[in-house]
Amino acid sequence: GMxxxxxxxxxxxxxQIHGGSGFMMEYACQRIYRDARITSIYEGTTQLQTxxxxxxxxxxxxxxxxxxxxxxxxxxxxxxxMDRVKEMxxxxxxxxxxxxxTQNQELLDFVARRLYEMAAVCVMSHLLIQDATKAPELFxxxxxxxxxYAEAEIEKHFxxxxxxxxxxxxxxxx
Ligand SMILES: Cc1cc2nc3c(=O)[nH]c(=O)nc-3n(C[C@H](O)[C@H](O)[C@H](O)COP(=O)(O)OP(=O)(O)OC[C@H]3O[C@@H](n4cnc5c(N)ncnc54)[C@H](O)[C@@H]3O)c2cc1C
Numbered sequence: 702g703m704x705x706x707x708x709x710x711x712x713x714x715x716x717q718i719h720g721g722s723g724f725m726m727e728y729a730c731q732r733i734y735r736d737a738r739i740t741s742i743y744e745g746t747t748q749l750q751t752x753x754x755x756x757x758x759x760x761x762x763x764x765x766x767x768x769x770x771x772x773x774x775x776x777x778x779x780x781x782x783m784d785r786v787k788e789m790x791x792x793x794x795x796x797x798x799x800x801x802x803t804q805n806q807e808l809l810d811f812v813a814r815r816l817y818e819m820a821a822v823c824v825m826s827h828l829l830i831q832d833a834t835k836a837p838e839l840f841x842x843x844x845x846x847x848x849x850y851a852e853a854e855i856e857k858h859f860x861x862x863x864x865x866x867x868x869x870x871x872x873x874x875x
Contacts, residue, residue, distance in 0.1 A: 702750040703821050705740035712737035748814075755813040759801060763820040764794050770827035776834040778841060782848045786826045789855045793819040796862045808867050815858040822851035 712734040716723035723730035741747045757763050767790040775783050797816055800809055826848050833840035 702741070702745070702747045702754075703818075703825075705737075706747060708737040708740050751814045751817055754817045755809070758797055758813070758816045758820060759809070763817075763824075764790065764797065767793070767820070767823050767827070770824070770831075773827075773831060774834075775830050776837065778837060779830045779834050779844065782826070782830055782844055785848055785852055786823055786830065789819075789826070789852060790823050792855050792859045793823060796859055800862065803867060805867050807870055808865075811870060811873070812862050812865070815862060819855055819858050822854050826851045 712730070715730045716734055719728060719730050722728055725731065745753075771783070771787055771790070793816070796812075796819065800812055800816065803809075826844075829840055829844040829847050833844040
């Protein structure tokens with residue numbers, strides 16, 4: 702799910718970088734753009750993968766995985782990033798618990814994608830920290846760049862979920 706969404710973002714940027722030429726049939730960008738678009742539909746749409754993944758948010762599997770990652774030693778250079786990712790996991794956990802406490806299934810369904818994306822960016826951050834610990838020359842920059850992005854994503858979802866009131870679900874119904 703996550704890779705197919707990134708493929709779409711990259712293909713979108715690819716056309717944008719090439720300007721008007723990227724949109725034309727003569728260039729590979731337009732084909733890449735169309736090819737990327739199907740990846741979030743076949744072999745499981747992003748939405749149905751969210752439906753499958755949300756149970757691992759609510760049953761505590763993801764937060765347990767994140768706590769395990771936090772126990773893996775990292776390099777001194779990566780320690781500040783590790784500290785930030787621990788804070789991110791705390792926010793993910795706080796959001797998960799707040800939603801679970803409402804015992805409102807419709808609310809859980811509504812914020813499911815945000816919750817699993819919070820878990821996903823934390824997992825990705827840890828994997829990059831581990832890679833950068835082993836091979837800083839290859840992965841340290843990516844780890845720094847990615848954690849900046851991931852932290853902003855966490856803040857976005859944390860804000861949305863914390864401020865959202867179940868009564869507002871009515872605004873989203875037909
Ligand atoms: C080029 C191509 C190749 C394919 N190849 C194969 C193949 O080799 N083998 C095969 O078995 N199939 C194949 N498919 C079919 C593919 O698996 C389906 O397109 C895919 O599973 C989505 O189903 P659908 O198109 O019926 O969309 P729908 O199920 O109608 O989904 C439409 C939208 O509704 C959303 N949605 C549906 N149900 C829910 C729900 N419960 N909660 C939230 N959102 C929901 C979806 O996420 C999607 O955004 C192929 C399709 C294409 C286009």
